[in-house]
Amino acid sequence: MLDNQPISDQERIIANLAAVRANIESAARRAGRHPEDITLVAVSKTKPIELVKMAYNAGVTHFGENRVQEALPKIAEFRPADLRWHMIGHLQSNKARRVADSFDYVQSVDALHLAQALSRYVEEENKQRLPILLEVNVSGEQSKEGIAATETIALARQIVALPHLDVQGLMTVAPQVKDVEEARPVFRALRKLLERLRDEVPTASWRHLSMGMTDDYTIAIEEGATIVRIGRAIFGTRVYKGDQQ
DSSP states (O other): OOTTOOOOHHHHHHHHHHHHHHHHHHHHHHTTOOGGGSEEEEEOTTOOHHHHHHHHHTTOOEEEESOHHHHHHHHHHOOOTTOEEEEOSOOOGGGHHHHHHHOSEEEEEOOHHHHHHHHHHHHHTTOOOEEEEEEEETTOOTTSOSEEGGGHHHHHHHHHTOTTEEEEEEEOOOOOOSSGGGGHHHHHHHHHHHHHHHHHOTTSOOOEEEOOOTTTHHHHHHTTOSEEEESHHHHOSOOOTTOOO
16 A cells, blocks of 8 residues: 555545544643543534544534534434534524424524524424524624623523423634634633523523634633534535535
């Protein structure tokens, strides 16, 4: 076999996942945490289902999608019993029915009317309570979706009362920065907000913090992330058919 033969997509994904998992373990150990307490969500937006299957075969069981229309065919084609599909992109209430029917987790709930729609459709589908996270715009950037940090507790009280949703925590997207250390205060602020919610809205579990992506996930883990959403570090920057990245 020639040494300069290109590696396959499967081999590339396996190698990338090994590096990501090693980084997760190192960051968790630095923070005095257990690596197994951190869930890796592979962000498969714009990636073909063939790559999803390769990542699944390499041990990934959680996948994140941003766009409902792109995700639904993937979910319909590939849904092993242990696979969980996460909606991580901005969600409009007119698409809530399809999300409630197809996704296992919604990380991007940022409005009461959206939460009400999801709860209603879950009931109509006779499904168990849908696990959700509240998306918080910690940085206050106008270009980002999410609940203002100052409004989160009041809104959380209303959403937690909805009968068919299981509110499990918070999610945020940190700003893009040159030095990833600049993202640390955002992650720390989300963790502190979660701690307040545990005291002030105790009827929810508040066990999850979804924060950290390819460029900053180790910092997020050090600050308490229980879910990290990673795309590029797993699937690479190679442009695939239909890839918009």
